[in-house]
Amino acid sequence: MQIAILLYDRFTALDAVGPYDVLGRLPGADLAFVAVEPGPVRTEQRTLALTADKALSEVPHPDIVMVPGGFGTRDLFDDEAIIGWLREAHEHSTWTTSVCTGSLVLGGAGLLDGLTATTHWSCYDALAGTGAIPIADRVVEHLDRRIITAAGVSSGIDMALRLAELLVDDTAAMAMQLMIEYDPQPPFDSGALTKSSDEVITRCAEYSALRS
Protein backbone atom coordinates (compact mmCIF):
# COMPACT_ATOMS: atom_id res chain seq x y z
CA MET A 1 0.00 0.00 0.00
CA GLN A 2 1.87 3.03 -1.29
CA ILE A 3 1.19 6.32 0.52
CA ALA A 4 2.52 9.61 -0.87
CA ILE A 5 2.54 12.79 1.21
CA LEU A 6 3.24 15.85 -0.93
CA LEU A 7 5.76 18.46 0.21
CA TYR A 8 6.23 21.91 -1.33
CA ASP A 9 7.78 25.15 -0.18
CA ARG A 10 5.84 26.71 2.75
CA PHE A 11 3.67 23.76 3.77
CA THR A 12 2.34 23.36 7.33
CA ALA A 13 4.30 20.68 9.19
CA LEU A 14 1.51 19.36 11.40
CA ASP A 15 -0.84 18.91 8.43
CA ALA A 16 1.61 16.35 7.05
CA VAL A 17 3.00 14.80 10.23
CA GLY A 18 -0.32 14.09 11.97
CA PRO A 19 -1.41 11.67 9.21
CA TYR A 20 2.17 10.38 8.85
CA ASP A 21 2.31 9.07 12.41
CA VAL A 22 -1.02 7.28 11.96
CA LEU A 23 -0.84 5.94 8.39
CA GLY A 24 2.86 5.08 8.32
CA ARG A 25 2.42 2.61 11.17
CA LEU A 26 -0.22 0.52 9.43
CA PRO A 27 0.91 -2.95 8.32
CA GLY A 28 2.02 -2.94 4.69
CA ALA A 29 2.35 0.85 4.57
CA ASP A 30 4.97 1.95 2.05
CA LEU A 31 5.01 5.64 2.84
CA ALA A 32 7.07 8.32 1.12
CA PHE A 33 7.26 12.08 1.34
CA VAL A 34 7.39 13.33 -2.25
CA ALA A 35 8.18 16.64 -3.94
CA VAL A 36 8.99 17.93 -7.40
CA GLU A 37 12.63 17.22 -6.57
CA PRO A 38 13.90 15.12 -3.63
CA GLY A 39 15.55 16.95 -0.76
CA PRO A 40 14.70 19.17 2.20
CA VAL A 41 11.53 21.26 1.92
CA ARG A 42 10.90 24.20 4.27
CA THR A 43 7.69 24.78 6.21
CA GLU A 44 5.80 28.07 6.16
CA GLN A 45 7.44 28.96 9.48
CA ARG A 46 10.86 28.45 7.76
CA THR A 47 12.40 27.03 10.95
CA LEU A 48 12.02 23.40 9.91
CA ALA A 49 12.65 21.30 6.82
CA LEU A 50 11.25 17.85 6.12
CA THR A 51 13.05 15.66 3.62
CA ALA A 52 11.23 14.52 0.51
CA ASP A 53 12.83 11.15 -0.19
CA LYS A 54 11.34 10.76 -3.65
CA ALA A 55 10.53 12.86 -6.70
CA LEU A 56 6.93 12.96 -7.90
CA SER A 57 8.06 11.10 -11.02
CA GLU A 58 9.15 8.15 -8.87
CA VAL A 59 5.70 7.74 -7.34
CA PRO A 60 3.23 8.28 -10.17
CA HIS A 61 0.44 6.02 -8.89
CA PRO A 62 0.29 5.89 -5.07
CA ASP A 63 -2.68 4.19 -3.45
CA ILE A 64 -3.11 7.09 -1.05
CA VAL A 65 -2.39 10.69 -2.00
CA MET A 66 -2.19 13.22 0.84
CA VAL A 67 -1.85 16.96 0.22
CA PRO A 68 -1.13 19.07 3.32
CA GLY A 69 -1.96 22.77 3.47
CA GLY A 70 0.16 25.84 4.04
CA PHE A 71 0.72 29.36 2.83
CA GLY A 72 2.63 27.89 -0.12
CA THR A 73 -0.49 26.36 -1.65
CA ARG A 74 -1.15 29.68 -3.41
CA ASP A 75 1.90 29.13 -5.60
CA LEU A 76 0.89 25.65 -6.70
CA PHE A 77 -2.07 26.41 -8.94
CA ASP A 78 0.23 27.23 -11.86
CA ASP A 79 2.75 24.53 -11.04
CA GLU A 80 2.11 22.04 -13.79
CA ALA A 81 4.52 19.49 -12.29
CA ILE A 82 2.38 19.27 -9.17
CA ILE A 83 -1.07 19.78 -10.69
CA GLY A 84 -0.33 17.32 -13.46
CA TRP A 85 0.99 14.73 -11.02
CA LEU A 86 -2.07 15.15 -8.82
CA ARG A 87 -4.52 14.69 -11.70
CA GLU A 88 -2.69 11.61 -12.94
CA ALA A 89 -2.32 10.18 -9.43
CA HIS A 90 -6.02 10.63 -8.72
CA GLU A 91 -6.89 8.57 -11.80
CA HIS A 92 -5.37 5.56 -10.07
CA SER A 93 -5.56 6.24 -6.33
CA THR A 94 -7.69 4.45 -3.77
CA TRP A 95 -8.04 7.71 -1.82
CA THR A 96 -7.01 11.23 -2.71
CA THR A 97 -6.97 13.35 0.44
CA SER A 98 -6.09 16.78 1.78
CA VAL A 99 -5.63 18.54 5.09
CA CYS A 100 -6.33 22.25 5.64
CA THR A 101 -5.66 24.37 2.52
CA GLY A 102 -4.41 21.27 0.73
CA SER A 103 -7.99 21.13 -0.54
CA LEU A 104 -7.32 24.31 -2.54
CA VAL A 105 -4.74 22.32 -4.49
CA LEU A 106 -7.18 19.47 -5.07
CA GLY A 107 -9.68 22.10 -6.21
CA GLY A 108 -7.07 23.75 -8.41
CA ALA A 109 -6.53 20.41 -10.12
CA GLY A 110 -10.25 20.26 -10.87
CA LEU A 111 -10.92 17.36 -8.52
CA LEU A 112 -13.58 19.07 -6.39
CA ASP A 113 -15.94 20.52 -9.02
CA GLY A 114 -19.41 20.62 -7.50
CA LEU A 115 -18.34 18.56 -4.48
CA THR A 116 -18.70 19.52 -0.84
CA ALA A 117 -15.28 19.86 0.77
CA THR A 118 -13.59 21.49 3.72
CA THR A 119 -10.45 23.50 4.47
CA HIS A 120 -9.01 25.82 7.12
CA TRP A 121 -11.82 27.99 8.55
CA SER A 122 -10.18 31.14 7.12
CA CYS A 123 -10.24 29.87 3.52
CA TYR A 124 -13.80 28.86 2.64
CA ASP A 125 -14.05 31.61 0.00
CA ALA A 126 -10.81 30.54 -1.63
CA LEU A 127 -12.05 26.95 -1.68
CA ALA A 128 -15.33 28.03 -3.28
CA GLY A 129 -13.26 29.76 -5.96
CA THR A 130 -11.96 26.38 -7.10
CA GLY A 131 -15.47 25.09 -7.82
CA ALA A 132 -15.99 23.21 -4.54
CA ILE A 133 -18.85 23.74 -2.09
CA PRO A 134 -17.19 24.56 1.27
CA ILE A 135 -18.69 23.13 4.44
CA ALA A 136 -17.44 23.45 8.02
CA ASP A 137 -17.32 19.73 8.86
CA ARG A 138 -14.08 18.36 10.25
CA VAL A 139 -13.76 15.57 7.69
CA VAL A 140 -15.74 15.47 4.42
CA GLU A 141 -15.69 12.24 2.46
CA HIS A 142 -16.99 11.22 -0.94
CA LEU A 143 -16.58 7.50 -1.05
CA ASP A 144 -17.85 7.29 -4.64
CA ARG A 145 -15.35 9.89 -5.83
CA ARG A 146 -12.49 8.56 -3.62
CA ILE A 147 -11.88 12.01 -2.14
CA ILE A 148 -11.59 13.02 1.51
CA THR A 149 -10.81 16.54 2.72
CA ALA A 150 -10.10 17.59 6.30
CA ALA A 151 -10.40 20.99 8.02
CA GLY A 152 -7.50 22.98 9.48
CA VAL A 153 -4.12 21.55 10.49
CA SER A 154 -4.85 19.20 13.43
CA SER A 155 -7.90 17.69 11.70
CA GLY A 156 -5.54 15.55 9.64
CA ILE A 157 -5.21 13.27 12.66
CA ASP A 158 -8.96 12.65 12.74
CA MET A 159 -8.99 12.02 8.98
CA ALA A 160 -6.08 9.61 9.21
CA LEU A 161 -7.91 7.52 11.81
CA ARG A 162 -10.90 7.31 9.49
CA LEU A 163 -8.57 6.29 6.66
CA ALA A 164 -7.07 3.58 8.86
CA GLU A 165 -10.59 2.23 9.31
CA LEU A 166 -11.28 2.34 5.57
CA LEU A 167 -7.92 0.77 4.67
CA VAL A 168 -7.80 -1.94 7.35
CA ASP A 169 -10.62 -2.04 9.91
CA ASP A 170 -11.95 -0.23 12.97
CA THR A 171 -9.63 -2.15 15.29
CA ALA A 172 -6.65 -0.84 13.32
CA ALA A 173 -7.93 2.71 13.64
CA MET A 174 -8.46 2.34 17.38
CA ALA A 175 -5.01 0.74 17.76
CA MET A 176 -3.44 3.73 16.01
CA GLN A 177 -5.43 6.09 18.24
CA LEU A 178 -4.07 4.27 21.28
CA MET A 179 -0.54 4.20 19.83
CA ILE A 180 -0.47 7.99 19.55
CA GLU A 181 -2.43 8.31 22.81
CA TYR A 182 -4.94 10.53 21.06
CA ASP A 183 -7.22 11.27 23.98
CA PRO A 184 -7.41 15.04 23.47
CA GLN A 185 -7.67 17.26 26.52
CA PRO A 186 -7.03 20.79 25.26
CA PRO A 187 -6.88 23.28 28.13
CA PHE A 188 -9.28 25.60 26.28
CA ASP A 189 -12.25 25.14 23.96
CA SER A 190 -11.34 27.54 21.20
CA GLY A 191 -10.57 25.25 18.29
CA ALA A 192 -13.34 26.40 15.98
CA LEU A 193 -14.43 29.80 14.74
CA THR A 194 -17.86 29.39 16.34
CA LYS A 195 -16.20 28.74 19.72
CA SER A 196 -13.81 31.71 19.64
CA SER A 197 -14.27 35.23 20.99
CA ASP A 198 -13.59 38.29 18.86
CA GLU A 199 -10.47 38.89 20.93
CA VAL A 200 -9.13 35.43 20.13
CA ILE A 201 -9.93 35.77 16.41
CA THR A 202 -8.16 39.14 16.29
CA ARG A 203 -5.10 37.73 18.05
CA CYS A 204 -5.06 34.76 15.69
CA ALA A 205 -5.06 37.12 12.69
CA GLU A 206 -2.22 39.15 14.24
CA TYR A 207 -0.03 36.11 14.80
CA SER A 208 -0.84 34.75 11.36
CA ALA A 209 0.21 38.04 9.73
CA LEU A 210 3.53 37.84 11.58
CA ARG A 211 4.34 34.54 9.92
CA SER A 212 2.77 34.66 6.48
Added chain:
Amino acid sequence: MQIAILLYDRFTALDAVGPYDVLGRLPGADLAFVAVEPGPVRTEQRTLALTADKALSEVPHPDIVMVPGGFGTRDLFDDEAIIGWLREAHEHSTWTTSVCTGSLVLGGAGLLDGLTATTHWSCYDALAGTGAIPIADRVVEHLDRRIITAAGVSSGIDMALRLAELLVDDTAAMAMQLMIEYDPQPPFDSGALTKSSDEVITRCAEYSALRS
Protein backbone atom coordinates in the same frame (compact mmCIF):
# COMPACT_ATOMS: atom_id res chain seq x y z
CA MET B 1 12.37 33.68 23.41
CA GLN B 2 14.59 30.85 22.27
CA ILE B 3 12.90 27.45 21.88
CA ALA B 4 14.98 24.32 21.24
CA ILE B 5 13.38 21.06 20.10
CA LEU B 6 15.79 18.14 20.39
CA LEU B 7 16.17 15.66 17.54
CA TYR B 8 17.97 12.31 17.72
CA ASP B 9 17.92 9.14 15.66
CA ARG B 10 14.54 7.34 15.89
CA PHE B 11 12.42 10.10 17.44
CA THR B 12 8.63 10.26 16.91
CA ALA B 13 7.75 12.99 14.42
CA LEU B 14 4.40 14.04 15.86
CA ASP B 15 5.86 14.44 19.36
CA ALA B 16 8.06 17.21 17.98
CA VAL B 17 5.82 18.73 15.30
CA GLY B 18 2.67 19.16 17.40
CA PRO B 19 4.41 21.59 19.78
CA TYR B 20 6.34 23.13 16.87
CA ASP B 21 3.21 24.31 15.08
CA VAL B 22 1.90 25.89 18.29
CA LEU B 23 5.01 27.38 19.90
CA GLY B 24 6.78 28.47 16.72
CA ARG B 25 3.91 30.80 15.84
CA LEU B 26 4.04 32.80 19.07
CA PRO B 27 5.32 36.35 18.74
CA GLY B 28 9.03 36.56 19.51
CA ALA B 29 9.54 32.82 19.13
CA ASP B 30 13.07 31.99 18.00
CA LEU B 31 12.65 28.28 17.45
CA ALA B 32 15.31 25.83 16.35
CA PHE B 33 15.47 22.09 15.92
CA VAL B 34 18.75 20.99 17.48
CA ALA B 35 20.84 17.82 17.46
CA VAL B 36 24.34 16.73 18.36
CA GLU B 37 25.30 17.65 14.81
CA PRO B 38 23.18 19.71 12.36
CA GLY B 39 21.59 17.88 9.46
CA PRO B 40 18.74 15.49 8.70
CA VAL B 41 17.61 13.20 11.53
CA ARG B 42 15.47 10.12 10.84
CA THR B 43 12.27 9.25 12.70
CA GLU B 44 11.63 5.85 14.26
CA GLN B 45 9.56 4.94 11.20
CA ARG B 46 12.67 5.74 9.05
CA THR B 47 10.50 7.15 6.22
CA LEU B 48 10.99 10.78 7.19
CA ALA B 49 13.86 13.03 8.21
CA LEU B 50 13.57 16.41 9.91
CA THR B 51 16.47 18.81 9.61
CA ALA B 52 18.25 19.96 12.74
CA ASP B 53 19.40 23.44 11.81
CA LYS B 54 21.70 23.88 14.79
CA ALA B 55 24.13 21.86 16.87
CA LEU B 56 23.48 21.56 20.61
CA SER B 57 26.62 23.61 21.19
CA GLU B 58 25.06 26.55 19.32
CA VAL B 59 22.04 26.66 21.63
CA PRO B 60 23.38 26.06 25.14
CA HIS B 61 20.78 28.07 27.05
CA PRO B 62 17.37 28.05 25.36
CA ASP B 63 14.40 29.48 27.25
CA ILE B 64 12.29 26.46 26.36
CA VAL B 65 13.71 22.95 26.04
CA MET B 66 11.49 20.34 24.40
CA VAL B 67 12.44 16.64 24.26
CA PRO B 68 10.21 14.46 22.05
CA GLY B 69 9.94 10.72 22.56
CA GLY B 70 10.65 7.78 20.31
CA PHE B 71 12.22 4.34 20.27
CA GLY B 72 15.61 6.06 20.05
CA THR B 73 15.36 7.43 23.59
CA ARG B 74 16.81 4.16 24.89
CA ASP B 75 20.14 5.00 23.26
CA LEU B 76 20.41 8.44 24.83
CA PHE B 77 20.99 7.58 28.47
CA ASP B 78 24.69 7.04 27.82
CA ASP B 79 25.01 9.87 25.32
CA GLU B 80 26.94 12.42 27.30
CA ALA B 81 26.61 15.08 24.57
CA ILE B 82 22.83 15.01 24.96
CA ILE B 83 22.55 14.33 28.68
CA GLY B 84 25.19 16.96 29.46
CA TRP B 85 23.49 19.53 27.23
CA LEU B 86 20.14 18.81 28.85
CA ARG B 87 21.47 19.22 32.40
CA GLU B 88 23.21 22.47 31.52
CA ALA B 89 20.21 23.79 29.57
CA HIS B 90 17.86 23.05 32.46
CA GLU B 91 20.01 25.16 34.79
CA HIS B 92 19.03 28.20 32.72
CA SER B 93 15.69 27.35 31.07
CA THR B 94 12.32 28.90 31.78
CA TRP B 95 10.66 25.55 31.02
CA THR B 96 12.16 22.13 30.41
CA THR B 97 9.58 19.89 28.79
CA SER B 98 9.04 16.48 27.24
CA VAL B 99 6.49 14.61 25.17
CA CYS B 100 5.92 10.85 25.37
CA THR B 101 9.10 8.92 26.19
CA GLY B 102 11.06 12.16 26.08
CA SER B 103 10.47 12.12 29.83
CA LEU B 104 12.75 9.07 30.08
CA VAL B 105 15.56 11.31 28.84
CA LEU B 106 14.72 14.01 31.37
CA GLY B 107 14.70 11.28 33.99
CA GLY B 108 17.99 9.87 32.69
CA ALA B 109 19.51 13.31 33.17
CA GLY B 110 18.38 13.23 36.79
CA LEU B 111 15.82 15.99 36.38
CA LEU B 112 12.80 14.03 37.62
CA ASP B 113 14.08 12.54 40.88
CA GLY B 114 11.11 12.14 43.20
CA LEU B 115 8.82 14.14 40.90
CA THR B 116 5.52 13.02 39.44
CA ALA B 117 5.76 12.85 35.65
CA THR B 118 4.10 11.19 32.69
CA THR B 119 5.06 9.37 29.49
CA HIS B 120 3.58 7.06 26.87
CA TRP B 121 1.14 4.64 28.57
CA SER B 122 3.38 1.68 27.69
CA CYS B 123 6.43 3.09 29.50
CA TYR B 124 5.44 3.87 33.10
CA ASP B 125 7.81 1.23 34.47
CA ALA B 126 10.72 2.59 32.46
CA LEU B 127 9.93 6.08 33.70
CA ALA B 128 9.84 4.85 37.31
CA GLY B 129 13.28 3.37 36.71
CA THR B 130 14.68 6.87 36.25
CA GLY B 131 13.55 7.96 39.71
CA ALA B 132 10.30 9.67 38.68
CA ILE B 133 6.84 8.85 39.99
CA PRO B 134 4.73 8.00 36.91
CA ILE B 135 1.13 9.20 36.75
CA ALA B 136 -1.37 8.83 33.94
CA ASP B 137 -2.31 12.50 33.58
CA ARG B 138 -2.08 14.03 30.11
CA VAL B 139 0.13 16.95 31.17
CA VAL B 140 2.05 17.04 34.47
CA GLU B 141 3.58 20.33 35.50
CA HIS B 142 5.87 21.39 38.31
CA LEU B 143 5.90 25.15 38.15
CA ASP B 144 8.43 25.41 41.00
CA ARG B 145 10.83 23.04 39.27
CA ARG B 146 10.18 24.47 35.77
CA ILE B 147 9.41 21.01 34.38
CA ILE B 148 6.41 19.88 32.33
CA THR B 149 5.95 16.36 30.93
CA ALA B 150 3.23 15.22 28.54
CA ALA B 151 1.82 11.75 27.86
CA GLY B 152 2.03 9.89 24.53
CA VAL B 153 2.67 11.51 21.14
CA SER B 154 -0.41 13.69 20.48
CA SER B 155 -0.45 15.05 24.04
CA GLY B 156 2.33 17.43 23.04
CA ILE B 157 -0.32 19.61 21.39
CA ASP B 158 -2.21 19.97 24.67
CA MET B 159 1.02 20.73 26.52
CA ALA B 160 2.05 23.33 23.96
CA LEU B 161 -1.24 25.18 24.40
CA ARG B 162 -0.65 25.28 28.15
CA LEU B 163 2.88 26.56 27.49
CA ALA B 164 1.47 29.29 25.23
CA GLU B 165 -0.69 30.38 28.15
CA LEU B 166 2.28 30.39 30.54
CA LEU B 167 4.55 32.20 28.09
CA VAL B 168 2.08 34.81 26.80
CA ASP B 169 -1.51 34.62 28.06
CA ASP B 170 -4.70 32.60 27.69
CA THR B 171 -5.76 34.58 24.62
CA ALA B 172 -2.53 33.56 22.90
CA ALA B 173 -3.19 29.91 23.74
CA MET B 174 -6.73 30.09 22.41
CA ALA B 175 -5.54 31.91 19.28
CA MET B 176 -3.05 29.10 18.63
CA GLN B 177 -5.79 26.53 19.20
CA LEU B 178 -7.93 28.31 16.62
CA MET B 179 -4.99 28.67 14.22
CA ILE B 180 -4.45 24.91 14.14
CA GLU B 181 -8.22 24.32 14.29
CA TYR B 182 -7.73 22.01 17.24
CA ASP B 183 -11.33 21.00 17.81
CA PRO B 184 -10.71 17.26 18.07
CA GLN B 185 -13.36 14.89 16.73
CA PRO B 186 -11.71 11.48 16.64
CA PRO B 187 -13.99 8.89 15.04
CA PHE B 188 -13.36 6.50 17.93
CA ASP B 189 -12.78 6.84 21.67
CA SER B 190 -9.77 4.62 22.10
CA GLY B 191 -7.01 7.08 22.91
CA ALA B 192 -6.22 5.82 26.40
CA LEU B 193 -5.43 2.42 27.81
CA THR B 194 -8.49 2.53 30.08
CA LYS B 195 -10.69 3.15 27.03
CA SER B 196 -9.29 0.36 24.85
CA SER B 197 -10.45 -3.23 24.46
CA ASP B 198 -8.06 -6.16 24.76
CA GLU B 199 -8.35 -6.62 21.01
CA VAL B 200 -7.24 -3.05 20.36
CA ILE B 201 -4.35 -3.29 22.83
CA THR B 202 -3.16 -6.53 21.20
CA ARG B 203 -3.33 -4.99 17.73
CA CYS B 204 -1.45 -1.95 18.95
CA ALA B 205 1.33 -4.17 20.28
CA GLU B 206 1.46 -6.06 16.97
CA TYR B 207 1.81 -2.90 14.90
CA SER B 208 4.35 -1.47 17.30
CA ALA B 209 6.50 -4.59 17.02
CA LEU B 210 6.46 -4.23 13.23
CA ARG B 211 8.09 -0.82 13.49
CA SER B 212 10.36 -0.94 16.50
